[in-house]
Amino acid sequence: MLPSNLSEQEIQERATGLLRRFFGYSSFRPLQLEIITDAVKGHDLTVLMPTGGGKSLCYQIPALLGSGFTIVVSPLLSLMKDQTEALLACGIPAASVNSLQSEDINDDILRKLAGGKIKVLYISPERLLMEIDRWNRDLPIDLIAIDEAHCISQWGHDFRPVYTQLSKIKEVFPEVPVMALTATADRLTRDDISAQLRLTNHKSYIGSFDRPNLSLKVMVNPGKTQKLNIITSLIDKYRFGAGVVYCMSRKGAEAMNKELTDRGYKSAVYHAGLSADERNRTQEMFSSDRLQVVCATIAFGMGIDKSNIRWVVHNNLPKNIESYYQEIGRAGRDGAKSETVMFYSYSDIITLQSFIEDSGQKSINAEKLERIKSYAESNVCRRRVLLSYFNEIMTHDCGNCDVCTNPPVRFDGKIVAQKALSAVVRTGQKVGITMLIDILRGMSGSELVSKGYHLIKTYGVGRDMSFGQWNHYISQLIQLGMLEIAYEEHNHLRVTSYGVKVLKNEAEVSLAKYVQPDSAASRKGRKSGRQEEPRHLSTDDLLRINLVKAREELAKKEGIAPYLVVNDLVLESIVRLKPRDMEAFASIEGIGERRVIKYWKKFVGEVRKTLGIHSSAASQGATVKETLWLLEKNFSPVEIADIKGVKTGTIYGHIAELIDNDRFNDFPRVISRNNYLKVMDEYQKNPDQAAENLKDEIEYGLVKIALSISKYLLRHK
Numbered sequence: 001m002l003p004s005n006l007s008e009q010e011i012q013e014r015a016t017g018l019l020r021r022f023f024g025y026s027s028f029r030p031l032q033l034e035i036i037t038d039a040v041k042g043h044d045l046t047v048l049m050p051t052g053g054g055k056s057l058c059y060q061i062p063a064l065l066g067s068g069f070t071i072v073v074s075p076l077l078s079l080m081k082d083q084t085e086a087l088l089a090c091g092i093p094a095a096s097v098n099s100l101q102s103e104d105i106n107d108d109i110l111r112k113l114a115g116g117k118i119k120v121l122y123i124s125p126e127r128l129l130m131e132i133d134r135w136n137r138d139l140p141i142d143l144i145a146i147d148e149a150h151c152i153s154q155w156g157h158d159f160r161p162v163y164t165q166l167s168k169i170k171e172v173f174p175e176v177p178v179m180a181l182t183a184t185a186d187r188l189t190r191d192d193i194s195a196q197l198r199l200t201n202h203k204s205y206i207g208s209f210d211r212p213n214l215s216l217k218v219m220v221n222p223g224k225t226q227k228l229n230i231i232t233s234l235i236d237k238y239r240f241g242a243g244v245v246y247c248m249s250r251k252g253a254e255a256m257n258k259e260l261t262d263r264g265y266k267s268a269v270y271h272a273g274l275s276a277d278e279r280n281r282t283q284e285m286f287s288s289d290r291l292q293v294v295c296a297t298i299a300f301g302m303g304i305d306k307s308n309i310r311w312v313v314h315n316n317l318p319k320n321i322e323s324y325y326q327e328i329g330r331a332g333r334d335g336a337k338s339e340t341v342m343f344y345s346y347s348d349i350i351t352l353q354s355f356i357e358d359s360g361q362k363s364i365n366a367e368k369l370e371r372i373k374s375y376a377e378s379n380v381c382r383r384r385v386l387l388s389y390f391n392e393i394m395t396h397d398c399g400n401c402d403v404c405t406n407p408p409v410r411f412d413g414k415i416v417a418q419k420a421l422s423a424v425v426r427t428g429q430k431v432g433i434t435m436l437i438d439i440l441r442g443m444s445g446s447e448l449v450s451k452g453y454h455l456i457k458t459y460g461v462g463r464d465m466s467f468g469q470w471n472h473y474i475s476q477l478i479q480l481g482m483l484e485i486a487y488e489e490h491n492h493l494r495v496t497s498y499g500v501k502v503l504k505n506e507a508e509v510s511l512a513k514y515v516q517p518d519s520a521a522s523r524k525g526r527k528s529g530r531q532e533e534p535r536h537l538s539t540d541d542l543l544r545i546n547l548v549k550a551r552e553e554l555a556k557k558e559g560i561a562p563y564l565v566v567n568d569l570v571l572e573s574i575v576r577l578k579p580r581d582m583e584a585f586a587s588i589e590g591i592g593e594r595r596v597i598k599y600w601k602k603f604v605g606e607v608r609k610t611l612g613i614h615s616s617a618a619s620q621g622a623t624v625k626e627t628l629w630l631l632e633k634n635f636s637p638v639e640i641a642d643i644k645g646v647k648t649g650t651i652y653g654h655i656a657e658l659i660d661n662d663r664f665n666d667f668p669r670v671i672s673r674n675n676y677l678k679v680m681d682e683y684q685k686n687p688d689q690a691a692e693n694l695k696d697e698i699e700y701g702l703v704k705i706a707l708s709i710s711k712y713l714l715r716h717k
């Protein structure tokens, strides 16, 4: 049962307490608390938030508030496994029932449900539908969450027929609140979800789609070398994180992977053409930080819950904004700064257009392609364009996209435009971009010469500019509508009527100035990053390296992925805050109780070691503080001794000291009334002999505590 009788304030207080205790976060993100409150109050809900927006907590916290268990329907086996492990790492009893483990294990888990030993159960829709008829209606189900709920809609991009049978949930368990969650924005899908699930008195929440920690960058018509430079410098920059290169085709992914492995990077491919085994292995290696990069088609990522993806590159223009946003959204789920770069080549358009020709919904898809194209070509803050696509209005520029950080400087580009346009006319509109640039720059390739282009009047008029510069300007002429690409005619360029006006001096042209890409610098960066350690490591660098190593060791010992020990955002906080004792460690955002207990020693140890602080008298104070911290978390003295690996007597000593200093007064927690009275009795009768007399009956530490209590009571009379 969910505690629906509580007032909103009570629910929110408890929820915040659980957030801190299990997840180590001090506050909720927008909407989370409202959603949790409504769920506890028994409402059906649809929740729309972007990937990485924090949907999971919306049902995990109610699960912890309820007395029974919460079911999470999830279509992806690997995701189920990751999420179960992530919850276990926070100390939350979770399990999943799935086809990857034996039926015995599955049956055992299902049996445990009734016993209240499991708080969160992940299950596939198929399995749920199979079990639901067998289940006792009295099973203590608090809440049913349906993840990736857009799979229910034929309008969505990921329709799964089995999802449509989930309406059965409401038939069988009409009283149990259902929460449907998705990151897919479009309205048709959203309406479909609530209708198909037969949600009653249902409320809808739409979170902001903004992901401020993701930087946005688009490069128009980059060359192959430039692409590779950018990718390798990202790998080098994020040595401890990983990235994904999304490619349009399997062949593209294979080729990119080869380029990267040839250069010594830990890379793998992922696409639908590989066997399930191969794909699982890649996913597994990626999750456990053993790969720096995966070159993938869009098939990759659905089942990835890895929170430390530091960068995403689109090697090609994605087919629509939804897919693009979902794919870049896989970066930075831990909230740490992450980079995204899209390479946009005109040849991508041709390929995508041919896909559209073969697709069922031609006009919708063509419209969607138009929208992503105009995003890629935008001259205003990209985040504003992106969010407005999801009907979210942003009233300021983001400062974290390439347009914001490198605002285009404009100049009168009439001469530049006329040179290019006139060359196009003089070739009889029979050349593509590359040939046009070669003509302008006076190159003498064999095709150029054989077609006689070296004889036209505009040959060589653009020798003063590099290939990259011309490429940049011609791209703008296309975006501005002076030139168009005839996709059906070998991508030849055509001058539009607007272009003709420019040629005739009847229109002004303002172009954005070309900025030299910093490729030399990034090449240098790669060398020092990969082949040798940089010469002067700062304390922070050193600490980071040590912490990453420590994290790997802990992960190995537990057989979990390193980011499940602590994620990158937390790791960076440790580097920044340099906690020197348990208390400081515990106050870091994202470290819940369980992680404090399991990991503080190792991480604080690394901090102290790196800073050259040796354990000494100073650390005694810290251990008393640690004891207090654990007492406040409701651990008993025996448990505290166990966690800290010291004798119980030592902990009793700490407690006595805490009582003497008026820092602890929850006495029944540490000594029974009986024992306390017994000690008092002995000391009243014969103070000199008391300790000796009590020796066999009550531990000396407890006697000390009793004496401290009596002094405390005298002081506070």
Ligand code: ADP
Pocket: 025, 026, 027, 028, 029, 032, 049, 050, 051, 052, 053, 054, 055, 056, 057, 307, 333, 334, 335
């Ligand atoms: P989604 O399921 O919407 O893709 P997640 O639930 O996986 O997103 O959350 C993404 C990340 O954000 C996780 O690392 C999660 O721990 C973190 N997160 C969620 N809620 C909060 C919060 N209130 N404060 C800080 N971090 C949060």
Ligand code: ZN
Pocket: 380, 381, 382, 383, 384, 397, 398, 399, 400, 401, 402, 403, 404
């Ligand atoms: Zn911006």
